[in-house]
Amino acid sequence: MGDLVFEWMCRGAGLFVLLLLGGIIVTLFIGGLPAFRQFGLDFLVSTRWDPVEGREQFGGAVAIIGTLMSSILAIIFAVPVAFGIAFFLTELAPPWLRRPMGTAIELLAAVPSIIFGMWGLFVLVPFVQRNIQLPFGDALSELPLIGVLFQSTNFAGTSIFAASLVLAIMILPFIAATMRDVFEQVPPVYKESAYGLGGTRWEVMTGVVIPYTRISVVGGIMLGLGRALGETMAVTFVIGNANRIATSFFDPTTTIASVIAMEFPESLAGGLQQSSLFALGFLLFLISFIVLASSRYLLRSRLKG
Amino acid sequence: MNRRSLLALGTALPMLPRAGFAQQTTITGAGATFPRPLYERWSQAAREPLSVTLNYQSIGSGGGINQITARTVDFGASDAPLTTAQLTERKLMQFPSVLGSVVLSANLPGVADNALKLTPEVIVDIFMGRVARWNDPRLVELNRDIRLPNLPVSPCYRADGSGTTWVFTTYLSRVSEAWKNGPGAGTAISWPAGNGARGNEGVSNIIRNTPGAIGYIENAYAVVNRMTTTQLRNKGGRFIAPEMPAFLAAAAAADWTVPNFAADTIDLADPAAWPITSPTYILLPMDPPADKVPGSRNTMRFFDWAFRNGSDIARRLEYIALPSAAHDLIRAAWAQQVRDPSGAPVWTAPAA
Numbered sequence: 237m238g239d240l241v242f243e244w245m246c247r248g249a250g251l252f253v254l255l256l257l258g259g260i261i262v263t264l265f266i267g268g269l270p271a272f273r274q275f276g277l278d279f280l281v282s283t284r285w286d287p288v289e290g291r292e293q294f295g296g297a298v299a300i301i302g303t304l305m306s307s308i309l310a311i312i313f314a315v316p317v318a319f320g321i322a323f324f325l326t327e328l329a330p331p332w333l334r335r336p337m338g339t340a341i342e343l344l345a346a347v348p349s350i351i352f353g354m355w356g357l358f359v360l361v362p363f364v365q366r367n368i369q370l371p372f373g374d375a376l377s378e379l380p381l382i383g384v385l386f387q388s389t390n391f392a393g394t395s396i397f398a399a400s401l402v403l404a405i406m407i408l409p410f411i412a413a414t415m416r417d418v419f420e421q422v423p424p425v426y427k428e429s430a431y432g433l434g435g436t437r438w439e440v441m442t443g444v445v446i447p448y449t450r451i452s453v454v455g456g457i458m459l460g461l462g463r464a465l466g467e468t469m470a471v472t473f474v475i476g477n478a479n480r481i482a483t484s485f486f487d488p489t490t491t492i493a494s495v496i497a498m499e500f501p502e503s504l505a506g507g508l509q510q511s512s513l514f515a516l517g518f519l520l521f522l523i524s525f526i527v528l529a530s531s532r533y534l535l536r537s538r539l540k541g
Numbered sequence: 542m543n544r545r546s547l548l549a550l551g552t553a554l555p556m557l558p559r560a561g562f563a564q565q566t567t568i569t570g571a572g573a574t575f576p577r578p579l580y581e582r583w584s585q586a587a588r589e590p591l592s593v594t595l596n597y598q599s600i601g602s603g604g605g606i607n608q609i610t611a612r613t614v615d616f617g618a619s620d621a622p623l624t625t626a627q628l629t630e631r632k633l634m635q636f637p638s639v640l641g642s643v644v645l646s647a648n649l650p651g652v653a654d655n656a657l658k659l660t661p662e663v664i665v666d667i668f669m670g671r672v673a674r675w676n677d678p679r680l681v682e683l684n685r686d687i688r689l690p691n692l693p694v695s696p697c698y699r700a701d702g703s704g705t706t707w708v709f710t711t712y713l714s715r716v717s718e719a720w721k722n723g724p725g726a727g728t729a730i731s732w733p734a735g736n737g738a739r740g741n742e743g744v745s746n747i748i749r750n751t752p753g754a755i756g757y758i759e760n761a762y763a764v765v766n767r768m769t770t771t772q773l774r775n776k777g778g779r780f781i782a783p784e785m786p787a788f789l790a791a792a793a794a795a796d797w798t799v800p801n802f803a804a805d806t807i808d809l810a811d812p813a814a815w816p817i818t819s820p821t822y823i824l825l826p827m828d829p830p831a832d833k834v835p836g837s838r839n840t841m842r843f844f845d846w847a848f849r850n851g852s853d854i855a856r857r858l859e860y861i862a863l864p865s866a867a868h869d870l871i872r873a874a875w876a877q878q879v880r881d882p883s884g885a886p887v888w889t890a891p892a893a
Contacts, residue, residue, distance in 0.1 A: 287729050478735070502701070502702025
């Protein structure tokens with residue numbers, strides 16, 4: 237009897253989460269329906285975001301591209317550092333340092349995102365503006381082909397580059413912790429055999445550990461990507477919030493989450509603007525779902541194998 | 542002790558501490574963030590003489606309109622006036638409480654407060670992204686008496702939907718056809734250039750951090766935080782510094798007899814007036830149901846008290862009180878427009 241009650245309680249809890257998720261996605265879809273009806277597929281590709289009364293025209297392309305670009309840049313910044321941390325913690329660090337340092341990295345995940353946002357705005361943005369954009373931006377913009385990536389007429393410092401840096405720091409603990417955990421799962425006998433053949437630490441890492449844990453590492457990176465996609469407060473502070481596609485690292489742009497955070501409170505219930513914000517929320521949900529589902533899939537196949 | 546006396550005690554006890562404030566009632570309001578400091582200060586001051594406490598949630602004008610439309614609060618507050626159609630549809634009346642003003646602040650090393658002179662045309666070009674450097678010939682021409690640095694012009698704006706943006710962009714649309722047909726006016730618009738930040742503090746932070754930045758902020762915020770502001774040429778052709786006499790001139794020159802009190806104080810022809818000011822509004826149901834009638838009545842009592850006694854508080858917080866002629870028009874509108882379910886006016890002038 238007790239077993240049966242327990243089983244159904246657990247089953248109910250699981251079903252409840254599914255229902256809740258379903259409820260959220262249905263609510264977002266219904267909220268966004270008027271916008272999808274009005275603009276159709278154009279909503280995905282139009283860069284026009286004009287909330288001015290009487291000529292409302294909404295397209296989510298800038299926010300969607302901004303979300304993907306800032307998240308991918310953040311992954312590019314975070315992965316090498318996370319790899320370094322995980323490598324250090326599993327191979328190089330003396331045993332007494334491993335636990336405290338691992339805990340410290342994980343604690344980074346507990347800092348509220350608004351703190352990262354404020355720190356980004358007050359410390360990182362002026363630093364990037366003075367020490368990266370001004371010296372490097374001018375010098376690198378002379379380069380052929382890629383010069384345009386560094387050339388910007390925007391000097392306020394809040395930019396996609398600053399946003400990606402803040403995001404990279406925020407997702408670092410997730411990726412580093414996953415990498416450390418899976419590196420530790422590598423059977424010692426594999427590594428010892430490689431060391432026995434005269435391999436260096438680097439060769440063991442790249443020749444044995446990485447191939448063995450490759451899929452799990454990618455899964456961890458996807459988890460970080462999922463976190464970066466939905467991050468709102470910190471990004472809102474530092475990305476510059478402009479409805480323009482960034483053609484350079486130092487251009488301001490916007491993300492789905494920050495457009496919603498910025499414009500939702502002032503939008504009228506039932507209006508086309510609010511509906512478009514719901515529609516953007518729905519799209520963000522879809523993107524995050526795809527990313528998280530694929531990370532789950534990758535992590536699971538490793539655990540079985 | 543029998544059961545009945547226990548019950549009686551149970552119902553009496555919660556009332557004991559309140560016995561001293563038998564008539565103390567609470568009214569609830571929600572909406573615009575801009576007048577929040579004033580409403581809170583008024584609420585503190587009115588508690589004793591009026592026995593009315595105000596619980597004001599500054600959730601933004603849009604939220605205020607949504608909440609009063611759903612009738613979950615006693616009044617809503619919005620920085621931008623609603624149109625007659627919107628008011629009729631929601632069965633609301635609207636009246637202004639005070640005026641606020643928007644000023645321009647710039648970070649130009651070596652340029653003193655209120656020394657920089659700007660014209661409407663130049664401001665439009667700056668926010669359009671058409672002025673690249675501060676030593677642009679047009680700016681130099683206007684400011685022969687100061688040295689303008691060779692810095693990039695970095696416009697910045699409020700990225701969160703806000704009444705401040707509505708006022709400023711309405712002004713830009715008024716002075717420029719290109720702006721009106723381009724970015725337009727609203728609580729949030731698609732800006733052609735520059736960086737967006739969250740709230741007055743976000744914009745001020747960009748201005749402080751970025752030499753060459755220029756942005757618009759509420760005057761109250763600029764005064765409290767000692768931001769460097771600029772002069773502006775008004776419709777009367779004079780360069781005006783953003784100071785209280787110029788704001789009061791705008792309030793006095795406005796026409797308060799227009800429908801729904803949607804008085805236009807933007808870009809007035811008065812040569813003494815600061816061109817970017819606007820009233821902030823209160824929204825009140827015209828047909829409060831029986832249980833909401835006391836809330837409506839107390840809301841009007843509260844603002845009636847504030848109109849009579851709150852001007853000094855408003856001025857100290859850098860808000861601009863309405864002229865008293867406007868106050869009388871508002872009281873007349875209360876008596877005429879807000880009716881209880883039996884059709885009798887909810888507002889009756891208190892026996893002074």
